[in-house]
Amino acid sequence: MFNDFEILEEDVPVHLQVKQYIKRLILKGALHGDQKLASTREMGQLLGVSRNTVIAAYEGLEEEGFVYTLQGKGSYVAPLSAATGDAVPPWKTEWSSRLNDYARQAVDLDRMKSGIRAGRNTISFTSIAPDDHLFDLDHVKRAFLDRMAIEGNVLLNYGYAKGYKPLIEFLMRYMEQKGVDLQGKDMLITSGFTEGFDMILAALGKNNGGAVLCENPTHHTAIKNLKLNGFEIKGIPMEHDGINLRELERALSERAYDCAYFVPSYHNPTGIVTSPGKRIALMKLMAEHQIPVIEDGFNEELRYSGSHALPLIATAGRGNGVIYIGSFSKVLFPGLRVGWVLADRELIDYLESIKRARNIHTSTLDQSVLFQYLHNGHLEKYLKKARAEYKRKYEWTRLCCEKYIPFARVTGDGGLHLFLEFEENFDTHQLLEACSENGVIFTPGDLFFTDGGGVNTMRVGFSRVSDEDIDKGLRIIGGLAAKQLEG
Amino acid sequence: MFNDFEILEEDVPVHLQVKQYIKRLILKGALHGDQKLASTREMGQLLGVSRNTVIAAYEGLEEEGFVYTLQGKGSYVAPLSAATGDAVPPWKTEWSSRLNDYARQAVDLDRMKSGIRAGRNTISFTSIAPDDHLFDLDHVKRAFLDRMAIEGNVLLNYGYAKGYKPLIEFLMRYMEQKGVDLQGKDMLITSGFTEGFDMILAALGKNNGGAVLCENPTHHTAIKNLKLNGFEIKGIPMEHDGINLRELERALSERAYDCAYFVPSYHNPTGIVTSPGKRIALMKLMAEHQIPVIEDGFNEELRYSGSHALPLIATAGRGNGVIYIGSFSKVLFPGLRVGWVLADRELIDYLESIKRARNIHTSTLDQSVLFQYLHNGHLEKYLKKARAEYKRKYEWTRLCCEKYIPFARVTGDGGLHLFLEFEENFDTHQLLEACSENGVIFTPGDLFFTDGGGVNTMRVGFSRVSDEDIDKGLRIIGGLAAKQLEG
Structure with a gap:
């Protein structure tokens, strides 16, 4: 025994590697309970490491309860009543038969x-x-260090389900600049667009059989999430300037819908920007039929030509029927999983509880780095x-x-x-x-x-x-x- | 007009503030389509800012499509067919009536x-x-800068649903050190314990009416997630050294269960550490009745006294019936939303798809900072x-x-x-x-x-x-x- 010890990782302290080596012997049952360990000097010689290294390793083992020391006598292996895996008969379960349709x-x-x-x-x-x-890494580093200097302790501890307050305030003003009337509205920070969309679908009732209107074709992740949440999709064909309104009206005359999902800018996959006029016509129909709209703010920030087109939520003024989901993932840094849902205050209150139930809150580090980056004026x-x-x-x-x-x-x-x-x-x-x-x-x-x-x-x-x-x-x-x- | 402009924010460039001011006038309808804007010199005088500032603001407005320029004539407001919110009749929806029982x-x-x-x-x-x-902020900063230097571009772009590979490798070895037999097992990184638990519950079938065994009392967030996912909870009283085995056996004799949820270390809320002997006895019962176990690794890292007790998943050896959920949130930094699910490989494959559907992946920044912190040897x-x-x-x-x-x-x-x-x-x-x-x-x-x-x-x-x-x-x-x- 002890002749197969090797220093495997250069950048891990040797005493930790010794500790792990001995721990493995204990767990394997090669060393048994109450067995006396070699003295630190002897063990050092056996393993080819210094005595101090062994002392540190034994201390670590004792701290974790694998070893105990008798004053003046030496170190002993702690009796582990459950040391080896064979105390409990290993049983195999067929997981796929234990899972449900959602998982499948x-x-x-x-x-x-x-x-x-x-x-x-x-x-x-x-x-x-x-x-x-294109990423400006130096600005991201700066943002991180700035924010850590201001409130590092806060960033690393629990935050709020609704999101990091400075970021919410920034994004509320940002959305106001897009023409949105903020009265009666509120915001929830999510881990990207997808999470926001999935949580909204999880919360939406199916008073009309779960029928949902959307463009055809449309964002395939949205199709997946709609199906996973049990919705029935009715796709409306696209024209060069957005959805086909005649087809939309026909669909509206046929039945009632629980909501609609639209991607007005650089629509995925067709790349079409819905024209300002069509946005208004579309929203008039939604208002007339009282259909809540989920607006995907996808790539809105990349608009670089033509006249300005308001997001759908801005055309609705004080109306509360539009839920806007924003994200900088396609523009800034998708690795920072941050999106936002801007919608009626009452609805956000429900979504906040769902967010808390699902994962407490979005990474404060991501949110605060993004906030500081925006605050430092780098977005423009x-x-x-x-x-x-x-x-x-x-x-x-x-x-x-x-x-x-x-x-x-x-x-x-x-x-x-x-x-x-x-x-x-x-x-x-x-x-x-x-x-x-x-x-x-x-x-x-x-x-x-x-x-x-x-x-x-x-x-x-x-x-x-x-x-x-x-x-x-x-x-x-x-x-x-x-x-x-x-x- | 233009007499109410004020420089509101010291650390935002003035030209951006001018741009936002004029944009607001356009969105409000105070400036109408094709109206000529004052020359940059005049506007500078009106607002009390330099001409260069106005030039930059006009350029910004043009870039966003709010303004157009006629060569040699000046700048004009772009006609926004959807400029004001009253183009669409605002309608109010009663959100609570549109939501489902899950949301309520x-x-x-x-x-x-x-x-x-x-x-x-x-x-x-x-x-x-x-x-x-207690947070060692300097080590966290160091970890961030180290990792950014190695692969900043990678960290800020999309990652994998399963998680950041170096972190998975590190945590697999870490779990092996706790005595877990890794054969046939795999790992998914989640945004903390709660997300892992919620996703497992979302995936689990209810072949036995959704009956779930757990300690009574138990972690209240777990109770919430069980209820939200439609499970029926059967709580078993606690004794000083863990769950009451007689009561557990009685419950097992009464009916079949879809799974069990246990918190063996510093149990929340009782603070009890389940004894090594009781862990074995408990797991023998679970094996006998073929009940999958969700093990909450809560606070395991804080164990500071007594002999070592193996996690339940380690006692099961090669058995694949235990799902271990780990997190450093109560030990290291909860603001970094990182947890891990270690379980049967087939099950992890299902959970990976659910993770991807719900929010693509956990923040790469969080995962990589945590990895580098661990890799730098700071955890011990x-x-x-x-x-x-x-x-x-x-x-x-x-x-x-x-x-x-x-x-x-x-x-x-x-x-x-x-x-x-x-x-x-x-x-x-x-x-x-x-x-x-x-x-x-x-x-x-x-x-x-x-x-x-x-x-x-x-x-x-x-x-x-x-x-x-x-x-x-x-x-x-x-x-x-x-x-x-x-x-």
Whole structure:
């Protein structure tokens, strides 16, 4: 015994490694209860470490109750009545049979588990996460250190379910600047858009059978969360300037709905910005039919051209029927999981309790670093840089698409992605298979459709692809698409 | 117009404040579409700011689409078809009637909304959060800067639903050191204990009517989450060394259960550490009846005396029936919302998809700062300091309780709190009312009972109370309790 000790990790103190080594022997049952341990001097020789190291290790073992000391006699292994795992008969449970439909559906709808993964040199157009080369790390560091200096102890202890107060105040003013009437409204900080959306759906009653209106296609994570929460989705086709209002009116005449979900800016996946006029017309219909609206503020911050379009919640004035979910995840730093829900005060009060029940509160560190970053005035500068860069990339991608790809229609007014539609019966899954063999992947568009349609569509996310790879990747896709069209 | 401009915030650039001021006038309708704005020179004079400031403000407005420029003519207000909130008739919705029972129950069970709040000078024994004076902020700062230097870009972009890989690897080894057989097991990082627990409950089937075994009393947040997820709670009384096994056997003979929930170390609220022998006996019963166990690793790290007791998951060896939920929230920094679920690999795969559906992943910043802090070797040193301090405080609190308070029974082997039981029919809510009028509050114990019992009990959290206030506060409680007993 003791001849297989090795110093495995250079940056872990040796006495800790000795402690862990002996602990493992005790847990394995190789050392038994009340057995005397070698003296610290002897053990040091056995293991090839200093006596002081062994003293520190024995102290650590004693502190954790693995060893006891008899004055003048030495150290002994504590009798562990449950030392070895065989005291209890190990039994195997078949977990899948113990779980419910929610758990099963969560796996079935988990696109990350079924999607094609990019190999090392694959050019991937699947992501619409921000380009992390744009991140201004020094400002984030500064924000962290500033905030730690002001109230480090507060940041590391429990916070409030509603969120970090300075951040809420900042974002309330920020939303007011977008034209929102704050009267009667309140805010909850969530761990990103997805959590806000999921909690709202968990709270919403199904007075109308859980019927929900949305654009078709729409954000696939939203489709997943709607299904997981038991809602019935009614998708309305898109036009170049937003949802098709005639189709919407038809759907409204057919039945009542429990809510609607819309993405008015750089809509995922089509990239369409709903025009100001259509926003008003859409909201008039919602008001007339008294349908609560969940507005996805997705990528609103990236708007870089055209006249200003108010968020839906701003068009509603003092009305309390719109729930706005915001996030900087596609603009600033998705690693900081921070989003916000701005809505009627009474509703926020319910959501606050759900937030507390689900995970107490969003990371105070994330919230405070984000707050300090905003407070230090870095958002405007960063957005200016990001907008310019993404605009350039958008135009380059669009140019390459037009040059290489035999699509029937392209949509996308900017943002981080474009959406391509091929002629009917064209299968983008088949195209993806051929492309992935040639080192290029993208997102097939049918994932975003609420009705099984869209097999002839695809989303091209360009935010994290280099100019060179955009050209190269789209050329490959175009060539293979042309081949497929001929075949 | 323009005579009410004021520089409101010293640390926000003036041009941003001018931009926001003009934007507000546009949104209010005070400036209308296609109206010519004063020249930059004139506007500077009107507002009392430099011309360059106005130039920057106009540029910002143009970038956001609120203003357009005609070459050689000047700047104009963009026509905003949806500029004012009255384009859509504001409608009011009655949110409470649109929500479901889950939302209503979340509010009803939200203790934070009904509990007594501490005023400025109140001595509060309600918290069992760590004492933030113990936090080693410099090590946290160091950990942040170290990690940012290594992979700042990675930390701020999207991570994995399962968690930050270096942290998972570290915690797997950490759990192995506690005697856990890792074979066939895997780990999911969650935003604290509560999220892990809530997600497990959301996934668990109710093959046996949703019946759940637990200690009585038990962690009140666990009771809330069990109820919110539709489970039926069967609480088993506690003895000085853990759960009452005869009562447990009786309950097991009566019906089948879907799972059990246990807190073996410094049990909340009684402070009892389940003895090694009882852990084995308990687990033998669970194995015999094939009941999956959710183990709450609560405060395990604070164990500072006695012989080592294995976590339940370690006693199960290769069995896969135990789900262990760990967290450093009561030891290190609760503001970093990080917990972990260690369980059967197949089960973790389901939970990973639920995590992704609910909020994509836990803050990478939190996870990476925690990892680096652990990796830098600070946990051991910190725990040594924290254990010594809490032990000292525990003994002091116990002494003061014995000196001042006419309790019938006290439990609590250490940790961050004690639990007092008075003679039958004594009402601690009545006592709390009298105490809070005298500037002292505590947590009435009935909140922790699964069966409406415990009106004669209370929890005394001492972690965040000074020695002086512990003495003073418990003296007040004792005096008022004696009075109540006489009355």
